Amino acid sequence: MSKYFVKSLVFTPKQLEIMSLIAEGYDNKYIAYKLFLSKKTIEFYINKIYEKIRLYENTDNKYMRILTVLVYQDIKKALADGF
Secondary structure: OOHHHHHHOOOOHHHHHHHHHHHOOOOHHHHHHHHOOOHHHHHHHHHHHHHHOOOOOOOOHHHHHHHHHHHHHHHHHHHHOOO
8 A cells, every 4th residue: 555545544533443453353243342333333334444445345355354454554554654
């Protein structure tokens, strides 16, 4: 991912929290449990994340989650570098 791409993305704190939990390997059911939200609410947040990083439903879900983790790691690095 380029620094420009990561810098142009804007995520809510809740979306970043969900991305963090995805990066830790948790499934939607556990994320919902951990955040005291419904599974449908988590799915809504994840779909919004996918829209922001331009992932669409025709992509395999496993790869969508992996790409989400990669974007999240780039965001963490960009924040650490002072973006």
